[in-house]
Amino acid sequence: MAKLLLIEDDAATAQEILGDLRGRGHAVAWAAAGPEGAERATAEAWDAIVLDRMLPGLDGLSLLQGLRGAGDRTPALVLSALSDVDERIRGLRAGGDDYLAKPFALGELAARIEALLRRPADTRETLLRVGSLEIDLIAGIGRRGGRDLDLLPRELTLLEYLMRRPGQVVTRALLFEEVWNYRFTPKSNLIDVHLGRLRRKLEAAGEPPVIHSVRGIGFTLTPDDEPR
Amino acid sequence: MTDLLRSTTFRWALGIALWSVLLALAMFGFVYWQTVSFLREELAETLRLEVRAAAEDPAAASARVETWIAMDRHATHYGGVFGRDGRRLAGNLVGLPAGLARDGDAERVGATIEVSEGSLGDEIWATALALPDGGTVVIGHDTDEIDRVRATTLRAFGLGLVPALALSGLGGLLLASRARRRLAVTEAALAEVMRGDLRRRLPVGSRDDEFDRLARNVNRMLDEVERLMGEVRSVGDAVAHDLRTPLTRLRARLERSREQARSVAEFREAIDQGLAWIDQTLAMVTAVLRIGEIEHGLRRAGFAPVDLTRIVREAAEFFEPVAEDKGVALAVAVDEGAGRSPVEGDRDLLFEAVSNLIDNAVKFTPAGGSVRVGLEQGPAASVIVVEDSGPGIPPAERTRIFQRFYRAERARQTPGNGLGLGLGLVAAIARLHGFPVEAGKAPGGGARLTLVCPVPAPTDPARRRLAVAQAGASAPAGILQPRSGRDPL
Structure with a gap:
């Protein structure tokens, strides 16, 4: 599917990440050190780069700054064992598009890479339609088929986020960051309860489910006019 | 001794001693100079008046000069009337002192004085004026008196300086060694602390210095x-x-x-x-x-004006479905005008703190109960209040629940309830912000937890910055700026 470069010095971690991403159909190359990673990053075109914050030889942030300085806009996700929020801000300032603190679930990483690869094309669109779902962001209303949905503002935002990414797996952490716009790890069941409510509203008239749980990772919205 | 010389207190003491000696010197110098010039001016004035009086009445000049000389028994008054040819007509000066201007002003000149055994040369203060007949009248005075005063003062000062120096030096030494003794005790105590005895304390005197x-x-x-x-x-x-x-x-x-x-x-x-x-x-x-x-306070850098109203409403909204599922009524009450003045803080952390308070309240409230989340506006602070209708917190546990890993008795009895980290996190966030967090009793007997957020003074730039921040971020981030949450700042 996508051509990815992983720059990570810990071999065991790298093997797990490689195995997982390859299992999801990505072509992933691995560099174990900073200078080597920088060389490979510039030598070829990549769909996305996943790099560790601390690397031997050349640390991840300097590497990223070098790439960005050279005009390389390849989406980059920074991995770090440092969970400090300032660290995160530093990572994003250096040109990272996303930041994931270790330890993380492999599913979370895959979902975030997916999110980087498939950024919504036009976020200014205010009338969204996915299968039988339809929302009008200006009027603040949602419809399924011909039925009006009684959605709270937050539920509308949540649905919008999912509808902009049909078929894409979004994790709980991503939802919390992007829909609630706060940054910490809430108990996972809180997001699930919100999703459950939204789901019930979407399926109130006996329609087939459109939001599906992805075990151990998060959720995905599947258009109901396509076969799953 | 070298130790003493190297010690800061000693050097200070020495410095102060030297400085006081310098001060004394300067002061004495001034007094000395003033005294001597006063005496000199006094004498000069007398001489000027005397010579003018003698010159005014040329006929009586000789008599006046003789009177002036006779006025003093210690032979310190001199005078003379000299004719046009320089011949002495009266007085005890052998000749007209060389170099003495006839302008009536006093100056110090060499003169020859007639005494009973003959004549002797001496330095005198003298004035001279011309007489109408071409002669000169001279009035003089011995310099010894002023010289003696000068010498005496100088000697007295010289003698006084020695004990002054000794005293200030001694005082300095005393001060230095006293300070050193006190420091030595402190140093010894610190050394023990450094060796690992954390219970050791430094001695504290009663002087409160x-x-x-x-x-x-x-x-x-x-x-x-x-x-x-x-x-x-x-x-x-x-x-x-x-x-x-x-x-x-x-x-x-x-x-x-x-x-x-x-x-x-x-x-x-x-x-x-x-x-x-x-x-x-x-x-x-x-x-x-x-x-x-x-707790390391690493996040203070991220402080910005925070809209508490929004945080309280959003946190309550976030927990509403969970509470509903559990059969707990979650109500939000924001005082009129509350949160209008923003507080300085980290919005993510404050949201987390409020979330943990609500989570805790929902957790301990049995089905059918209620949780009230409020933002109350006091005169100087906005107070975030979370009350529940649960079993409440015994007074003895009200401060301990904020300790890390402290699990209240009631939590231990309720199976499946997480670790005592939630309120510990609240306490850490509160400490970072300097906001007091307290546990008390709700009107219905349940727990009442409050987080007091002092509002900065109205002139604070925070208010203006919030206005800007609100204008920029008023739209729900998910709609117009789906990725705004990712922006570095």
């Missing part, structure tokens, strides 16, 4: 260090203990599955359960690290 204040501050610091060390120790124990439980379960589960699982589905189930337990332990480790991070 800067040494005492310093010692008291160091002692306070040591108290804090000791408290933290104790906390670290108990946290370490608690972490180890709380980690062991899920890890033991995990190990047992893996072992059992390895032996007994028959199908892929059974293995999957075991692995999923294992992952859940690992996530639980990781969440705990992350929380401990986060408390540490927050």
Whole structure:
């Protein structure tokens, strides 16, 4: 599917990440050190780069700054064992598009890479339609088929986020960051309860489910006019 | 002795002694100079008046000069009337002093004086004026008197300087060695602390001087260090203990599955359960690290004006479905005008703190009960209040619940309730912000937890900055700026 470069010095971690991403159909190359990673990053075109914050030889942030300085806009996700929020801000300032603190679930990483690869094309669109779902962001209303949905503002935002990414797996952490716009790890069941409510509203008239749980990772919205 | 010379206190004492000697010198110099010039001017004035009087009446000049000379028994008055040819007509000066201008002004000149045994040369103060007949009248006075005063003063000062120097030097030494003695005691105590005896304290005197204040501050610091060390120790124990439980379960589960699982589905189930337990332990480790991070105050840099109204409403909204599922009524009450003045803080952390307070309240409220989340506006602070209709917190536990890993009795009795990290995190966030957090009793007997957020003074730039921040971020981020949450700032 996508051509990815992983720059990570810990071999065991790298093997797990490689195995997982390859299992999801990505072509992933691995560099174990900073200078080597920088060389490979510039030598070829990549769909996305996943790099560790601390690397031997050349640390991840300097590497990223070098790439960005050279005009390389390849989406980059920074991995770090440092969970400090300032660290995160530093990572994003250096040109990272996303930041994931270790330890993380492999599913979370895959979902975030997916999110980087498939950024919504036009976020200014205010009338969204996915299968039988339809929302009008200006009027603040949602419809399924011909039925009006009684959605709270937050539920509308949540649905919008999912509808902009049909078929894409979004994790709980991503939802919390992007829909609630706060940054910490809430108990996972809180997001699930919100999703459950939204789901019930979407399926109130006996329609087939459109939001599906992805075990151990998060959720995905599947258009109901396509076969799953 | 070299030790003493090297000590700062001694050098200070020496410096002060030298400075006081310098001051004394300067002061004496001034007094001396003033005295001498006063005496000189006084004498000069007398001479000027006398010579003018003598010159005014040329006929009586000689008599006046003789009177002037006779006025003094100690032979310190001199005078003379000289004719046009320089011949002496009267007085006790042998000749007209050489170089004396006839302008009536006093000057110091050499003169020859007639005494009973003959004549002698001496330095005198003299004035001269011309007489109408071409002669000169001279009035003079001995210089010895002023010279004597000068010499005496100088000698007195010289003699006084020696004891002054000795005294100030001695005082300096005394001060220095006293300070050194006090420091030596302090140093000894500190050395013991450095060797690891954290219970040792510095001696504090009764004078309440800067040494005492310093010692008291160091002692306070040591108290804090000791408290933290104790906390670290108990946290370490608690972490180890709380980690062991899920890890033991995990190990047992893996072992059992390895032996007994028959199908892929059974293995999957075991692995999923294992992952859940690992996530639980990781969440705990992350929380401990986060408390540490927050307590180190690393995040103050991220402070900005925060709209509490929004945080309180959004946190309550976030928990509403969970509360509803549990059969707990969650109500939000924001005072009219509350939160209009923004407070300085970290919005993510404050949201987390409010979330933890609500989470805690929902957790301990039985089905059918209620939780009230409020933002109350006081004169100088906005107060975030979370009340529940649960069993309440016994007074003895009200401060301890904010300690890390402290699990209230009621929590231990309720199975499946997380670790005592939630309120510990609230306390850490509150400490970072300098907001007092307190537990009390709600009107219905349940728990009432409050977070007091002082509002900065109205002139504070925070208010203006918030206005700008609100204008930029008023739209729900998900709609117009779906990725705005990712922006570095």
